[in-house]
Amino acid sequence: MISNAALTDLIIKMADDELIQGHRNSEWTGLGPVMEEDIAFSSMAQDKIGHAWALYRILHENLGGEDPDRFAFMRPESAFKCSHLVEMPNGGYDFSLMRHFLFDHAETVRYESLQESSYEPFQQLSKKLKGELKYHTLHANAFILQLSNASEEGYARMQTALNDTIALAAGIFEPSAAHEETLITEKVYPGEKALYNRWLDRIYPVLVKASLNLPDMKTVAPVYGGRQGFHTTHLAPLLKEMGEVFNLDTEASW
Amino acid sequence: MYGGGYIFDEPNGKQLREEQLHDDPEKLVAFEERIARGEKIEPGDWMPAEYRRQLIRLIEQHAHSEIIGALPEGTWITRAPGFKRKLALIAKVQDEIGHGQLLYNAAETLGKSREAMINDLLSGKSKYSNVFNYPAKTWADVTVIGFLIDAAAIVNQVANAKGSYGPYCRALERICYEESFHLKQGHDAFIELATGTPEQKAMLQDALNRWWQPIMHFFGPPDKTSQHSEKLMQWKVKMASNDEMRNQFLDSYVPKIWELGLTLPDPALRKNPDTGRWEYTDPDWNEFFRVINGGGPCNAERLQVRKWAEEEGRWVRKALMNPTERRSLPVA
Amino acid sequence: MSNDSLDPRVNRLKLGDANAVIKVEEGENWNVYEVFHQEKRGAHHEHVGCVHAPDPQLALVFAKEQFARRKKCVNLWVVRSADILAFDVEDEDMFANNLEKNYRDASGFKVMEKINKFKQSK
Numbered sequence: 083m084i085s086n087a088a089l090t091d092l093i094i095k096m097a098d099d100e101l102i103q104g105h106r107n108s109e110w111t112g113l114g115p116v117m118e119e120d121i122a123f124s125s126m127a128q129d130k131i132g133h134a135w136a137l138y139r140i141l142h143e144n145l146g147g148e149d150p151d152r153f154a155f156m157r158p159e160s161a162f163k164c165s166h167l168v169e170m171p172n173g174g175y176d177f178s179l180m181r182h183f184l185f186d187h188a189e190t191v192r193y194e195s196l197q198e199s200s201y202e203p204f205q206q207l208s209k210k211l212k213g214e215l216k217y218h219t220l221h222a223n224a225f226i227l228q229l230s231n232a233s234e235e236g237y238a239r240m241q242t243a244l245n246d247t248i249a250l251a252a253g254i255f256e257p258s259a260a261h262e263e264t265l266i267t268e269k270v271y272p273g274e275k276a277l278y279n280r281w282l283d284r285i286y287p288v289l290v291k292a293s294l295n296l297p298d299m300k301t302v303a304p305v306y307g308g309r310q311g312f313h314t315t316h317l318a319p320l321l322k323e324m325g326e327v328f329n330l331d332t333e334a335s336w
Numbered sequence: 337m338y339g340g341g342y343i344f345d346e347p348n349g350k351q352l353r354e355e356q357l358h359d360d361p362e363k364l365v366a367f368e369e370r371i372a373r374g375e376k377i378e379p380g381d382w383m384p385a386e387y388r389r390q391l392i393r394l395i396e397q398h399a400h401s402e403i404i405g406a407l408p409e410g411t412w413i414t415r416a417p418g419f420k421r422k423l424a425l426i427a428k429v430q431d432e433i434g435h436g437q438l439l440y441n442a443a444e445t446l447g448k449s450r451e452a453m454i455n456d457l458l459s460g461k462s463k464y465s466n467v468f469n470y471p472a473k474t475w476a477d478v479t480v481i482g483f484l485i486d487a488a489a490i491v492n493q494v495a496n497a498k499g500s501y502g503p504y505c506r507a508l509e510r511i512c513y514e515e516s517f518h519l520k521q522g523h524d525a526f527i528e529l530a531t532g533t534p535e536q537k538a539m540l541q542d543a544l545n546r547w548w549q550p551i552m553h554f555f556g557p558p559d560k561t562s563q564h565s566e567k568l569m570q571w572k573v574k575m576a577s578n579d580e581m582r583n584q585f586l587d588s589y590v591p592k593i594w595e596l597g598l599t600l601p602d603p604a605l606r607k608n609p610d611t612g613r614w615e616y617t618d619p620d621w622n623e624f625f626r627v628i629n630g631g632g633p634c635n636a637e638r639l640q641v642r643k644w645a646e647e648e649g650r651w652v653r654k655a656l657m658n659p660t661e662r663r664s665l666p667v668a
Numbered sequence: 669m670s671n672d673s674l675d676p677r678v679n680r681l682k683l684g685d686a687n688a689v690i691k692v693e694e695g696e697n698w699n700v701y702e703v704f705h706q707e708k709r710g711a712h713h714e715h716v717g718c719v720h721a722p723d724p725q726l727a728l729v730f731a732k733e734q735f736a737r738r739k740k741c742v743n744l745w746v747v748r749s750a751d752i753l754a755f756d757v758e759d760e761d762m763f764a765n766n767l768e769k770n771y772r773d774a775s776g777f778k779v780m781e782k783i784n785k786f787k788q789s790k
Contacts, residue, residue, distance in 0.1 A: 108413055108426050109677045112406035113641070115649025116697060117437040118719050118730035124430040125733045128423055135419045151418040171680055175652055221729050228726065229655050236655035320414070323676050327417040327475045334533050336417035336475075336525075380757040411675035434734055441718050444700075450720065451692045458690050471674050507717075514738070636686045637673055643690040644683050653696045656722035664750035666700050666718040 084201055084268045088261035090145050091163070092270065095309055096192070097137035098164035099254065101154055102317070103185055104130030105324060106172055115175055122221060126182070129214045133189075136210075140203045155325040156332060159318045165308040167250035169317045179229070180243035183222035184251035184285065190215045191280040192271070200269040223288050230292035241294055248297060252278070252304035359384045371572055376502040379445040379668065390573050391501055392446045393462075399439035400457045400464035404638050406432040408472040409481055417475065424521045425478065431514050438510060441666045442503040449665075458643055466624060467550045469632030476529055476536075476543035482522025484547065484589060488554045490515050491585045500572035503668060523592075530596035537598075544593070545601045552619040553627075555582040561621075586614040701727035702752060703735050704745040713745050724748075 107127035114120030138154055141147030167185065172178050193215060196208035229236040255278035258265075266273040282299065289296050307313070327336060363382045370377070377383055406429045413429060416422040440450045456462035467485055472478055490512065497508035529540040556562060556578040568574040576584075587607070593600060604617045627635065671683050684690075697720045704713035716735050721727035727746040736744060755762070770776030 105414055109680070111413060111426055111429050112403070112410045112433060113645045113648075113677075113681075114433075115645075115652040116720065117403070117433050117440070118721060118734060119652075120433045121430055121437065121737075122730055122733040124426060124433070125737055128426050128430075131419065131423060131426075135423075155418065175649060217732065224725055224729055228722070229652065232655040235651055239651065323414045326415045327412075331533060331535060334536055335528060336421060336532075378757060380754075407675070410677065411673075414676060437719075437734060438717060441700075449694060450697045451694050454692050454697075458692075473674060510717075637671075637678070640671075640683050640686040641673075641678055641681070643686075643688060644681055646690055646692055647684060648681075650692075650696070653698070654693075656726070657695055657698060658722065659695055661699060662750055663695060663699055664748070667702060667749050667752050667754065668715065 084270060085261070085264050086145050088258075088264045088268075089201060089270065090141060090147065091258055091261045092265060093137050093141050093145070095163045095165075095258075097134045097141070097154075098162050099168050099185075100130045100137065100189075101134035102162075102164045102320065103168040103181075104128070104132075104134060105320060106168060106170075107178070107182065109172055110175075110178065123182075126186075126218050126221065129211075129218070133211060136207055140207065144203055151328070152332075155328045157321075159313055159321055160311045162313065162317065162321070163309050163311065164313075164317070165250070165254045165256065166305045166314050167247065167253060169308070169314045169320070170250065171316055174239075176229075176239040176243040177246060179222070179225050180240065180247050181251070182218075183226050183288075184247055185254070186215065186218040186222050187284045188251065188254045188277070188281050190219055191277050191284060195272050195277060195280075198269075199271055204270070219284075226288060226294075227292050230294055237293070240292065244289070244294055245297070248299075249302050250305045252299070252302055253306050253308065255281070256304065256306040256309040258309065359386075368570065371500045371570070375500075376505060377500050378502045379665075384571075386567070387571050387573065388446050390568060390571075391504065392443055392448050394573060395439055395443040395446075395501075395504055396448070396453045396456070397463055397465070399436045399443060399453065400462060401468065402432045402436035402439060404457075404464045404468045404642065406436075407638055407641055408468055408470070408634070409478055411472045412475060412478045415475070416478070421525060424525075425482075428482065428518050428521065431518065435507075435511050435514070438507040439504075442501075442507045444665050445503045445668065447665065454646065458639065458646065460630065460639065463628060465554070466627045466632065467554050468638060469627050469634045470547070470550050471634050473546070474539055474543060476539040477547065479522060479525040479529055479540065480543045480547045482518060483526040484522075484551055484593075485554070486515055486518040486522055487589050488551060488585050490519060491581050491588070492555070495575040495581065498572070499575055503666075506668075527596065530598060541598055544598055548601050549619045549623070552582070552616070553621075553624045555579075555585070557621055557624065558618065583614050586616070590614070698722045700749040701731070701746040702749050703727075703731040704747075705735055705739070705741055706743040706745075707740055709742055713743070718749060719746070721746075 104127050107123060107130060110120065111124040111127065112120065114123055134154065135150055138147065138150035141153070142150055147153060167181060170177075170181070193208040193211055196204040197212075199205050199208070226240060230240045231237070255274040257274040262273055265271055271277075286296060360382075364384055367377070367381075367383060367387075377387075409425065409432075410429050413422075413426055416425045440453060443453060444450055453462065457464065472481060493508050493512055493515065497505050497512060499505060526540065529536040531537075559577045559579045562578060565574060586605075590600065590605065590607075602617050604615060607614050626632070630636075671679050671681065673679050699721065700718050701721055701724065702718045703716050705716040706713045719727050719730040719734055721730050724746055728744060731744050731746055735741070
């Protein structure tokens with residue numbers, strides 16, 4: 083019997099990341115660099131919010147969690163377990179693209195591992211999302227490679243964006259002192275350390291092809307804290323925004 | 337979403353009228369016969385200079401309306417209540433950009449590049465539908481836009497889809513298909529508020545009151561004052577008169593508003609049982625022209641944001657640009 | 669930072685001057701690729717529109733979301749519009765099929781007539 087507390091903890095972290103990253107990415111809808119890319123990036127933002135919804139539904143239907151809408155849009159900031167990477171404001175398209183590249187590869191290795199999870203709902207969900215994630219990483223790789231190889235400015239911007247995001251992205255894999263061992267032993271997933279290494283194996287060859295320098299990861303201190311409910315100053319205003327209409331009347335149907 | 341039935345005129349008519357004099361009269365006869373037979377005109381076909389000019393103007397303004405139209409609704413993307421409404425709204429705003437993409441392509445087949453069209457939008461030379469120069473103040477505004485502005489756009493676009501220019505008709509076919517989703521999700525969110533708590537209903541009524549005049553403006557000035565172009569009708573560029581489309585909209589949608597117990601801020605609004613046509617108080621047409629000329633509440637912000645997007649995305653476009661490659665226009 | 673917009677997204681942007689002259693350069697929106705959509709395995713790829721893209725790979729990436737985010741689709745083709753060769757529209761008359769060439773059509777052969785005639789003749 084898998085521990086419900088451990089599962090709940092893992093699901094909230096994954097879902098909160100997707101929810102906040104999806105919101106950040108959706109801010110580009112209508113404002114992208116070219117219409118075709120605007121459309122593509124918006125679809126991927128929708129996919130992320132959709133993934134969050136699916137995870138909150140698992141929580142609601144299988145683990146006694148709250149209604150997904152209430153859980154997503156009415157929780158206090160301290161109850162959120164998203165990583166700091168996803169909280170950051172969009173900045174320029176360089177920052178957003180690099181975050182998309184790093185985040186979506188992290189998401190991909192995570193969901194790939196869940197295809198063999200002992201937790202049935204994870205298996206089902208990860209199989210369903212496989213195609214979407216394939217497109218996301220295809221898109222991210224194409225942009226990172228092309229922009230880095232295209233012009234001096236493109237290269238410089240991509241390298242700066244990588245420098246700015248890498249420690250934040252490493253923070254996605256913040257382990258849980260309380261639940262990590264249980265989840266590994268119960269074969270729910272292989273644990274954050276293993277995913278982190280798989281993630282590096284995925285991003286490294288793309289970065290090499292793009293001639294981008296990945297800093298020595300031993301010298302990079304991952305930005306932790308989000309998983310324990312400590313957040314950047316950017317999260318609270320976004321959460322307030324996300325719940326603004328809902329909070330006009332939490333009992334009404336919208 | 338939105339064409340806006342009104343094609344804003346440009347002041348360079350004189351030069352083109354002269355070009356028109358050079359149109360080969362025999363070809364013109366064949367062209368007009370082809371349209372009269374219900375055949376479509378395709379990009380490579382001979383066409384009168386004025387036909388080309390009017391179409392570029394019409395399709396370009398329609399395209400601008402889509403990408404500018406994404407802004408008022410985008411106002412509520414991060415705040416849309418709950419997963420379903422949120423995803424539907426993002427998907428809808430995304431569709432508007434998608435429609436812009438289809439329409440700019442259709443206009444490009446006539447010989448004006450996407451860049452030239454965007455520049456004319458940014459400089460204010462080329463217009464877009466006036467309705468997007470109004471603010472979306474509350475969530476209820478989004479439901480009014482999604483339901484009623486999209487409904488008005490559908491009336492306009494279904495008519496235009498029967499027009500004579502092939503690429504525009506094909507774009508509109510796809511657009512109308514997606515509009516049916518927009519209308520449905522808008523109607524659904526509108527009904528949710530109309531049948532909700534007293535506060536929700538009041539919020540909706542307030543939005544409706546504010547949007548009614550822009551909606552009445554949507555199809556353009558009354559036929560009796562607007563220059564009625566027989567030629568554009570004959571060439572199937574303009575498919576129905578402004579009043580005709582406005583009447584059709586009122587006929588289809590006023591009952592759907594009234595049936596929910598909502599009111600419209602025009603005591604004179606009624607369907608005349610004898611004529612079968614709708615009667616209403618003329619909206620303030622001076623306001624309409626004031627907004628066209630930049631005086632609306634959001635004109636400046638809309639262009640400012642659009643300029644930001646073009647400026648911010650420039651490095652991405654430039655990095656991947658290959659100046660030596662031969663460019664071409666879309667073929668169909 | 670606030671731009672006094674009702675859109676919180678917009679308030680997070682560093683907007684420029686409303687009257688600034690912003691011009692997009694010709695070619696900045698890249699090249700044009702025609703897109704062909706295959707609805708199901710075994711079906712023809714059909715032309716559905718075009719995308720602006722810097723190269724075929726990104727054209728495919730873009731085409732996928734612009735032309736296959738709703739309708740069923742199993743594959744897409746993209747090809748540079750410049751590489752499409754078509755007849756001149758004035759040459760449409762070449763396609764007018766001569767009615768006398770009915771030897772190409774099934775309807776040009778009246779088999780039953782001949783059989784009936786043969787049967788009657790017996």
